[in-house]
């Protein structure tokens with residue numbers, strides 16, 4: 001999988017929603033009990049809005065960041081169709097000012113940055129969470145490498161429990177699960193090896 005905004009612009013430039021309009025099952029199962037209505041949630045690498053729009057529908061104040069313009073246009077279209085509001089920023093996540101102790105929750109789903117940038121972003125997320133704030137993270141893990149159900153072409157782009165524990169050692173790990181899930185989201189369908197993490201500051 002090549003990376004860069006132009007790659008994603010081409011992918012999202014097609015009709016329809018590449019990852020569908022249904023929210024991540026992990027998020028739906030895990031977010032509700034942990035967040036209060038009105039809390040400020042930041043979603044990074046949001047894509048076409050399936051998760052931001054669902055979160056907004058649950059009553060959270062949602063800000064979405066992605067560097068693909070067609071993705072955020074679809075996100076706003078989806079939000080309008082559901083009668084909710086999502087604030088968005090067209091930006092590389094590495095350039096977006098996260099601010100210290102700003103967010104009640106940060107959502108990082110299936111964004112596969114190279115290790116150096118990923119570590120830097122994780123560090124900034126730790127700082128950006130308010131005390132008591134939650135991180136919701138799901139990504140493909142190393143076992144997914146080479147499987148036909150999707151994912152990056154380079155092994156280093158996959159996640160592992162070891163690096164997540166290291167990167168988020170200042171947070172309390174509430175849940176860290178490695179599992180094979182049958183994922184059906186938009187064009188993506190198949191058994192997929194994921195790791196998901198919920199951590200609290």
Ligand SMILES: C[S@@+](CC[C@H](N)C(=O)[O-])C[C@H]1O[C@@H](n2cnc3c(N)ncnc32)[C@H](O)[C@@H]1O
Nearest residue numbers: 008019045046047066067068091092093109110
């Ligand atoms: C695999 S998609 C996942 C989209 C969404 N999180 C979901 O679960 O449906 C990865 C997303 O991350 C975005 N992305 C990747 N690298 C980024 C970066 N450095 N800055 C901003 N967005 C980025 C892409 O544009 C794309 O929308």
